[in-house]
Amino acid sequence: MTEITRRQFAGLTAGAGLIGAMPRLSRRAFAQAAGKIVIIGGGPGGVTVANRVKAASPDLDVTLIEPKQQYTTCFSSNLYIGGFRSFRSITHDYEVVKKRGIRVVSDMASAVDPTAKTVTLAKGGAAIPYDRLVIAPGIDIKFDSVEGYSLEAAEIMPHAWQGGPQTWLLKQKLLAMSDGGLVVITVPPNPYRCPPGPYERACMIGHFLKTRKPKSKLIIFDAKKTISKQAVFEEAFAEFYKDIIELNLTNEIDDFAVQRVDPKTGDVVVKAGRTERATVANIIPAQKAGGIAALAGVTDGDWCPVNPDNFASTKVKDVYVLGDAAIAADMPKSAYTAVSQAGVVAADIIADLSGQPRTPGTYRNTCWSMLAPENSAKVGADYTPVMKDGKGFLEPKNSFVSKPGESAEVRRETYDESVGWYASLVADLFGTVPATADAPDDAQDKGPGDVPASDKAAHKK
Ligand SMILES: Cc1cc2nc3c(=O)[nH]c(=O)nc-3n(C[C@H](O)[C@H](O)[C@H](O)COP(=O)(O)OP(=O)(O)OC[C@H]3O[C@@H](n4cnc5c(N)ncnc54)[C@H](O)[C@@H]3O)c2cc1C
Structure with missing residues (x-):
């Protein structure tokens, strides 16, 4: 991995403060929160919820269920395809997540019983009880x-x-x-x-x-x-x-x-x-919420309806759905939005479990796209929950999009922001040492190796 440049470091520190930030809660709320939190899915959405609730209230019992030993990010995967990153640099494990006190179960969740409030695992064994369940399984391919x-x-x-x-x-x-x-x-x-x-x-x-x-x-x-x-x-x-x-x-x-x-x-x-x-x-076929969502009864058609205030499922009590699986109005399905939603979900769980007032969240998205070497564009907005005709929506505000004809300098700054965002995000999620784009030697690059078995099993479902 190459060293991060000064410009990219500026992007990193600027982006870091925004990553899944939790809305303000009283110190008492953190101290009083008690219960079992189970999270299905070790992508940016699920890992951020796990990290935030555990960091805020270390006594909470937090379990993350994820079949893969290593997570290869889709974000920045196009840069790997283009030759700007190695496969290794976009692949991360859960060792630091475990060290944070989160119990990581390497298995597929195969069923949810909302009455008994338990999650069943594909490999068998005792069902895992929960007080609050977070479902963040990403997508399945149709x-x-x-x-x-x-x-x-x-x-x-x-x-x-x-x-x-x-x-x-x-x-x-x-x-x-x-x-x-x-x-x-x-x-x-x-x-x-x-x-x-x-x-x-x-x-x-x-x-x-x-x-x-x-x-x-x-x-x-x-x-x-x-x-x-x-x-x-x-x-x-x-x-x-x-x-x-x-x-x-x-x-x-x-x-x-x-x-x-x-x-x-x-x-x-x-x-x-x-x-x-x-x-x-x-x-690239059509997609739907990861299969466990339908099995848990939280889908409406292909995706999962949620309360835009806090991403609680509108179908099943004490269950949240976030990230790509959720219907989040105009918010695009991106890692950035998954993490933003996760900060709100984490705060809502802690407030709920400690009997504190629950305040509606606000959200943000930015999607960067690399066009050519050191040349990137972006699109984004903030989102606020609003009621219209008795229904909750997420209203976009402060939206922005790169324009054609921008100077090379502006495009380079946007590229640097994107590299900084990736580095700060994977540091936050997986504790991975921030790395900038590392030009790979394709012959030397390390492939999925031990990744595929569980990954293939995961996506057969
Ligand atoms: C080519 C490409 C480029 C992208 N670029 C960007 C970008 O630049 N910026 C950006 O913000 N986003 C980008 N995205 C989108 C981003 O990757 C997703 O929006 C994001 O990963 C969604 O996060 P998630 O946590 O909801 O789901 P995922 O990241 O899909 O994580 C879900 C996890 O749940 C696990 N899982 C599924 N079912 C079960 C089960 N039953 N039990 C246990 N675990 C289960 C899966 O194994 C997976 O690890 C890109 C996507 C693609 C395809």
Whole structure:
């Protein structure tokens, strides 16, 4: 890992104070809180709740259930694909989390009994009792949303939309592709994890092709008419990847939503009838809340409705749902929002367990996207719970988005902010020593190794 620069350190310290900050609570609330808190899911949402409640009230009994021994972040995974980070630098373990006094159970939660208030584990053993349960399982892939796609097809046409072996696989396929190959990315309809993610990925694959396989091309088929940070991405595609990237957004005449794929031939067929034979196909299907959410009875359709004041489930008492699995109105499904929601959930649990007043939370999001070396754009907003027609919503305020035509200096500052945010976030979550982007040697880079077994099992569910 390389040393963090002075500029990036400024971004790091600026970002650190905002990471899952808990709303103010009295000292008495922390002292009086008592009970068993169980958290399902060791991503940024779940780990932040665990860290915050344990740090605030060390006597609380906090259990985190997560099947993976190591967590590979989806955030910054596109930088790995582009060649700006090693796989190792985006993979973190739970050893420091354990040292913080949090009991980490390496297993899948397989059922929730809301009456007995227990969680059952896939490997068996005694069910785990809870006073408050937090469900933060991220997403499951809807394999059947694309004809011909399946768990097995994903080994040939990776989605790489869950961090770990899939991320590694997509990169290996790009490394193995001969110069002159065709990469196809298909993008699902809303809502899905990380709205700007597919286009950042296109930029990073574009950079990889430009610098290492310049005769190759990348075609994007998108199920949507408009996309996040559209003006900035279109400008980047034209400026940096002119003869490489072709973006096809869906319109009234041609429907560029993917209809069918054939892993044997590499064919990707869109609804308008166009077929492309991909050398590397990155199929990103539609998504839904991680399977345990439906088993726990907290879903309404694909996602989980919550009270916007505190992310308590509207379906099951004493259960919270946060992060990608929750319906959070306009808040995009991002690590930043998951962590912001987690700070509010942690404070609400402590206030509730200690009989203190519970105050509605406020939230924030920023999503950075790398366009080219040291050149990033961002979009974000603050969110406040409001009542409209008797229903709770999250209203965006102070929203901002990078503009096309920004100077190289502004884009470099934005890039530095993003590196600083990542470093401060993983330090906060996993106690990982802050590292800036480390240019990898692909031959030397360490792959998922011991990661896949549990990861694959996790995503079969
Ligand atoms: C390519 C890409 C780029 C991205 N870039 C950014 C970015 O730049 N910035 C940003 O903010 N966000 C980004 N995101 C989005 C971000 O990764 C997610 O929004 C974030 O990880 C959601 O956090 P979470 O805690 O809700 O879920 P996850 O991070 O998915 O964590 C959920 C965890 O729960 C575990 N789990 C699932 N089911 C069970 C069960 N039954 N029992 C126990 N554990 C279970 C899973 O193994 C997993 O570890 C990106 C995503 C992608 C795909």
